[in-house]
Amino acid sequence: MEANTHFPDPSQVREELIQRYPTKVAKKRAKSIIVNDPQIIPEVQANVRTVPGIITQRGCSYAGCKGVVLGPTRDIVNIVHGPIGCSFYAWMTRRNQTRPESLEDANFIPYCFSTDMQEENIVFGGEKKLKQAIQEAYDLFHPKSIAIFSTCPVGLIGDDVHAASREMKEKLGDCNVFGFSCEGYRGVSQSAGHHIANNGVFKHMVGRDNTPSEGKFKLNLLGEYNIGGDAFEIERIFEKAGLTLISSFSGNSTVKQLENSHMADLNVIQCHRSINYMGDMMETKYGIPWMKVSFVGAESSAKSLRKIAEYFGDEELKAKVEAVIAEEMPKVKAIIDEILPRTKGKTAMLFVGGSRAHHYQDLFTELGMTTVAAGYEFAHRDDYEGREVLPNIKIDADSKNIEELKVVADPELYNPRKTEAELEALKEKGLEINGYEGMMKQMTKKSLVVDDLSHYESEKLIEIYKPDIFCAGIKEKYVVQKMGVPLKQLHSYDYGGPYTGFEGAVNFYKDIDRMVNNPVWKLIKAPWEKAGNGAALEATYVTQ
C-alpha cells in the first residue's frame, strides 16, 4: 500500500510519546511503539506486563474468561467465586445478545451469581460456601451446566474450585459443573483469561454430544460474541447461503451447541486472539481445520463467504454464495455512495481489543477513511505480525503460568475433514488454512502501531494527528470527546450495532457519518469565546 504523505514523521511522534516517561519505562514502551512497514514487518513488543502506575486500557484474566468467552452462552449458570464486585461489574455490561427459542428455554444472561465471599471465607476458606452456592443454584434453576470462576483471593487462599466442581458434578448427577482458575492476576491482561476459557470449554464441553446433525455444509463460528447482535447478522447470512451453523463460540450459543460442535466440518475464526487455541485444539483432536475470516466490512464478508464456499468445494454452494453477495451488495453500495462524499479523506485511530483494531480498518477503508494509527489492548505478536512469528515468540514467566493443554487425536472421533493433498490444493487457491496474517500487513507504510496504548500516549496522539474519529472503549470515550474528537466504542458499539455482515456495515457507515459530521463539535466554543467576536465588539457599540 502507498504511504500517506499527510502523516507527521512517525519516528518523531514515537520520541514525543515516550519522552516524559522515566528512563526505564521509556525504554520499555519504545519497543511497543512501532512505525509500520507492510513489506518488512517490524517486531512489536506485545503481551508483556503493563508498567505499574501507567493508566492502561487493560483489564484482567477473569474479565477475559468469564466476561468475554463464557458470558455469552445463555443456559450456563456462571457463578463467580469471590467478593461481590467481580460478578457485579461483569453483569450484562458486555451486551452479549441472545435469543432463546421459547419462553421455556433457559436464559441466565440477565442474572448475576456470586458467592459474595466475606472475611471469614477468606480466613477459613470458601469451598464450603461455594459448594452450598452450587447446590442452591441447582435447586433453584436445574441448569444443564454450572461454571465457577475464580477471582483473585481464591487462588491465594487455596480454594480448589476444580475439586469442588467435580464433587458437586458427581453429587448432582445431571448437571455439568466445572471451574476456571482465572484469577485476575494471572497473565498480563484479559488474554490469559481467553486461553484459560478455551481450555475449560474444550475440556468440559466440546465433544460431550456426538449426535450427528443435519446439513451439508456444517461449520462453527469461533470468536463471535454477539455484541449488539453481530452473530444474528452472520446467522442470517449463513442461513441464506445454505450453511449450517453448529455452534458459535459463544455469541447466542447454548450448552448443547457447544457440546456438539465437534460434529462440524470447518471452524471459522472471527476473533483470532480470544479463540485461536480452540481452533488448534479441535483440529488436533477431531481433525477439523480452521480458517480465519472476518465479517466486519461488506467486502470482507463477501470474501469470507467465498472462502467458506471454496473450502467446501461445492459448486452449488459457490453459486448460492455469489447469489447472496449479488443480492446484498447493491443495498450496501447505495448507502456508501450517499455517505462516501462526507467521510472520504478523513482519518481514524483504533486502539481496542485483540482483533477489532484490525478488522474495523476494513469498514473505514470502505468509508474512504485512512487509519493513521492502531494497536491492540491485549493481543500478542502474531495478531500484529502474523502467525508465522509464533515459533519466535519467547514464552515469559507470565505466559508460562497459563496451562497449555496436551491434546492428541481422539481414537474414535478423529476424522480429518480434508486430506493433506486437499489442504495443499486449497492453499494453492489462496486459502489460508490455520493461518492469520495479522494487522500490520494491511496497514500503510509509516502508519503507527502501538501496543497497550496508555492514556498519556493517547492524548499525545490526538494532539499530534488530530484524527476525525478515535475508536476505543468506555474508559476512553469521554476523555477523547472532551478533546473535541468523537470516540466510537468498539467493545459496546455505543449501544448500537450490529456491525457485522452487510446490514452491519450499513449501520456502521451511518453511525460514523453521523459522528464525524455532527454539528455539536462546532458548538463547543461560545460566541463570546470566538476570536473577533463577542463582548468586546458589543462593548464598543454600546460606548459609541
Add this chain to the structure above:
Amino acid sequence: MLLRHTTKEVKEREGLTINPAKTCQPIGAMYAALGVHGCLPHSHGSQGCCSYHRSTLTRHYKEPVMAATSSFTEGASVFGGQANLLAAIETIFSVYDPDIIAVHSTCLSETIGDDLQQITRKARDDGKIPEGKHVIFASTPSFIGSHVTGYANMVAGIADQFAVSTGSKKNQINIIAGWMEPSDMREIKRLSKELGVNIVLFPDTSDVLDAPQTGTHVFYPKGGTTVAELQSTGDSLSSLALGSISAEPAAIALEKKCKVPFETLDMPIGLRATDRFIMALSKAGNVTVPDEITADRGRLVDVIADMEQYLYGKRVALFGDPDQIIPLTEFLLDLNMKPVHIVSGTPGQRFEKQMRQILDERSPETKFKNGIGADMFLLHQWMKNEPVDLLIGNTYGKYMARDEDVPFIRFGFPILDRIGHSYFPSVGYSGGLRLVEKILTAILDRQDRDALEEKFELVM
C-alpha cells in the same frame, strides 16, 4: 421475560447471592478520591479492578474517570505488592503529575497482607514523593462491607491524613458528604451560601464529574476539595456528617485527631431530612434561616398537598444504598405513599435501627432487609408475592420493572441508561421537588397508558 427464572417461592439462601444490591469497596474509594482537587485515585491490585471501577463510574457519569493501578501479576501476588506500588508512585508523579495520589487496597492486596501505611511511608523515605505532593491511602478490602463502606473508608482516610489542628479555630463548619452525586454536592454548597454559613465540603465531585465540554480534556478538573481546605478542617468549629454509614466515619476521625465535635444527620433527601439539615447547619453557623429557603420549602409542601390524591397509598418497592434509602423511605411516608419492600446490600445494624425508627409507627408491616442475602432476586420475589405500584432503584431494576410491568424510577448507583443525576440534585427542597415530579410523572404516565378511552383525563 428477562428474569424468567425468578421463582415466586422464597427460599433462604446461604451460599448464593443473585443480582446483588451492592458492589465492592474499592469503587467507593475511587469515587471519593475524585472529590479531592488534583487527586489521582490508585487501585492497589490487579488491572481488572481499576478497569471495572473506571468503566462503571464512567457509564454512570458519562465523564472521564482517571485512575491508575498497581497492575499485579502472579509474581506480585506471591511476593507482595510493595515493588509494584513504589514503581507506580514514581511513574504517576513523573507522567501524570497529580498533587495527591489516593491509594486504596483491593481483595487481592488485602489477602496477601500488603500494608499501605508502611509502603507509602517507604515511598516517602525513598524520596519517591516530590516535595509538596501527597500520597494518602485507605484500606478497602472487597470482602468486607460494600461500595458504601469503601467510600466511607476513603473519606475517613482523607480527613485523617490531611486535617491539621493549628490551635486557633476558624469560623467554618465541615460538611462531610455521604455518597451523593456532584449535583447534590453543588446544592449543599448553594444552600450553605444562601444560609450564610462558611463551610468546607468534602469530598466534592462537582466540577469534576460534571465537567463542561470545552474542547480540552482537563486531567485534574477545577472541582474537588483542595488540600488547603482539607487541612483547615481540623480547625473548624464542628462537622456535620451527612449519612451515618458513608460520612460518619470521617467525622469520627476528625474528632479523634483534631477534637472537632460532630453531629451525624441523614442525607438531606426529602422534606424532613432537609429540615433537619437546615436546622443543624443554621445552628452550627449561628444564623437564622433566610426567607428564600423557607419559601423553597413551602413550594415543596405545596406540590405535595396539591397532588396528594395521586400519591396516597401507592405501594413502592425500593433498593439501594442505606444513606439514601433511609431518608427516602421517610419521604415516601410523608408523601402518604406506602413503602412495602426495601433491600440494601450494604451490611450494618444502623440500617435496621434507623428503618425501625421510621417504620415502626407508620408502617410496621413493611418488609426490609440489608446485608448478606438482601439482593434484588429477593426483592423481585417479594414483588411477585405482594405486587407494587412503583419500583425505585438503580438501572438494574429495569429488568424487574419490565417483567412485572411496574413504573420505575432510577435512583441511586449506578444509573447506566439515563442522564440527569449528575446535573439535577436529589437533596434539599429542590431535590425533593424533583423526586416528587419524577414519582408523579411515573404514576400519571401509567394512569394515562392504562386508562379506558372514556376515562382518559385531560386535567390531572
